[in-house]
Amino acid sequence: MPLARFLPRWLLPACAALLLAACAAQPQWQLNDVKGHLPDLKFQMTNDLGQPVTAATYHGKLVLLYFGYTHCPDVCPLTLVHLHTVLQKLGKPADDVRILFVTVDPVRDTVPVLHQYVTAFDPRIVGLTGTQDAIAQLAKRYRAFYQRETPKTASGDYEVTHSSAIYIFDRQGRARLLATPGDSNDAILHDLKILAEQPT
């Protein structure tokens, strides 16, 4: 006997409407949704193997873009360890994720140093360097800030103040989400899962 006969007449259309709404609904992002507010991924740089790369190289991958430098022993490693932990938890879909670590200190961050640094954290992290101009342009494109500070010691060691945001792009290179240090690993994991499942 069909179940529908026992249900109120209005219930089925209501259910159908709800289902439709659920399908059309925007995902409940936990990070900042920047879709349409930041430009698509675009750059011409050199990766940590010394090969020329552009945004097209990472077409088909989810990209997490972060600006940092290797003489940064505290905050940059902390961020990379967080992202490494997120990718471990994400499991198989993490194979399609690339973390692009763009140096804001190209003078000291030579290709070999960059390579050793990023691979110490996770094989899915790519170090990117380029001309001062290329780096400045990429930072400007995403309103990221960096500034070399005056050396505070006689040895001339200097720090670089830099934006700490993580910019997340979909497989077509469209800027989708922005994570800041206040966002938990779970929030990043939650949103990456949704993004990884979205049809291309």
Added chain:
Amino acid sequence: MNLRALLAGAMLAIGVCASAAPASPPIQVQHAWIRWLPARLPVAGYAVIVNDGDGLLRLTGASSPDYAMVMLHHSRLAQGDSTMEMVDHLDIPAHGSAELAPGGYHLMLMHATRAIEPGDKVPVILQFAGGTSLQVDFSVLPANASGPPVSD
């Protein structure tokens, strides 16, 4: 008793002796570790400093035979920008503790005088106001470690 158990017992005995030794003022340093980085890059050292004494304890500096320079630093996140600043001291309240932890206060160790690898121990001498100093072995953990094991 096998050799490993014997060794463990001996190490435990040494540990007990070290902590039972009369110390003045009473300072305990726990979970001391360094995040290893390649290419002799500057690294950060972390620990929990416990002050069992009745007075304020002030960490004023540190040194290590393995690094030419050790500085007390503080990472700050101001309006989304990450910046590191040198600080000249860190206070540990009486019967309290202070944490050197990722993203906050930490020791910055620069210019390694030997090749350091994960698994190594790096001796660090912590200097406190009043002339007290304490040598602590920091465990060198891999770059992507989240911290020392909880049982450490």
